[in-house]
Amino acid sequence: MLPIPKKFFVTSGKAVSKISDLNAFDEALLNAGIGEQNLVSVSSILPIGIQQVKRRELPMGAITHTVLAQQRGGEGEMISAGIAFGFRDDGQGGYVAEGHIHGTGKALREILEWKMGEMAKLRGIRFKKLDFKIEEVSIPMDHYGACLGALAFVF
């Protein structure tokens, strides 16, 4: 039997750092509440019957399957990262899209809408509605920046 997630939450985070973009990314993960877990990247399907729960504290070091969108950047840059997700209106699960750009969160939202639209067209389905979790950072001088959006499967 393959494991099928039963619950997920969405979260996001952002940070700037004078030290490094890795440092900013680490802080953005802590910010998002997933900085103390062993993250495993997965592609992006919502199983039938899965439920969205509130962001919760996860056990330290737990192996956590996550759809993660991240963007890092340098001084003066505008960066965005995030996810879109939606359930099929026929009750047969749903889909997640991830995106990250050097650009605004507004632009990223359009890109994610478009990606979700294409996934729906390809499968001949419709979404009940689309939800988004996007972060944007305008990185100040003398700083690095990072932002991320994530969907974590918490079983």
Add this chain to the structure above:
Amino acid sequence: MLPIPKKFFVTSGKAVSKISDLNAFDEALLNAGIGEQNLVSVSSILPIGIQQVKRRELPMGAITHTVLAQQRGGEGEMISAGIAFGFRDDGQGGYVAEGHIHGTGKALREILEWKMGEMAKLRGIRFKKLDFKIEEVSIPMDHYGACLGALAFVF
């Protein structure tokens, strides 16, 4: 106890799209029967005693450990992606190689044969035989393309 896969299947898919290479890749995954799963990439060992099964429908959203070779491209390009796999003739499991090129499936097959040969030499073993699962796409004008070969562990 670490999980050890007991069954696997191989599959492949390809698609072209007027929209984007992501769209073509998504369709190629659906084509291959693994477009509705949460894929986790793994390196490429066949455990002792594992059995190959026919491609089967997997539950939507199942977390599926997969050796995945993919190639995307633009108009006019020739792309190929695929895997080779073989069992040791001493019964001690087997190996998977993955490859993806801007080139023909025939060329990729040679590359994969060579990779498998090197894995065998390094370990001082021989394969019973080699199997391949390769897709090739000659991408038409005004299209993007994607192809993939995969070996999915289905426990």
Add this chain to the structure above:
Amino acid sequence: MLPIPKKFFVTSGKAVSKISDLNAFDEALLNAGIGEQNLVSVSSILPIGIQQVKRRELPMGAITHTVLAQQRGGEGEMISAGIAFGFRDDGQGGYVAEGHIHGTGKALREILEWKMGEMAKLRGIRFKKLDFKIEEVSIPMDHYGACLGALAFVF
């Protein structure tokens, strides 16, 4: 319940090859004792109460969550890869940093120390001590090279 690792070991390996950097990397993995497993990359947290064990032989093909740092290179190059890890002095688990450079192991060690220091500062914690597992290769003419440091969760 999310899986939480209870045991880990650290290991490293290196190799040079006349054939390819992939070949060198494959040999370095065998060298490190993790060349016959299905490796899944994870980010880098040591759960509370986890224990370090001696490097042990893992079952062939076992799905093994691993923090892996690797570097490959060509003739004449100096390459290094490795990890640093440390437990918090408050008993609340620990962290792993990974790094890989075209440079010496000594330089990499400084980088890893610095990365661990930043993780500590960000969280306002201290480490009991830092441990390192670093490999360096000075690649001879007519060879490729690869080296790696890894922390494998063995449950």
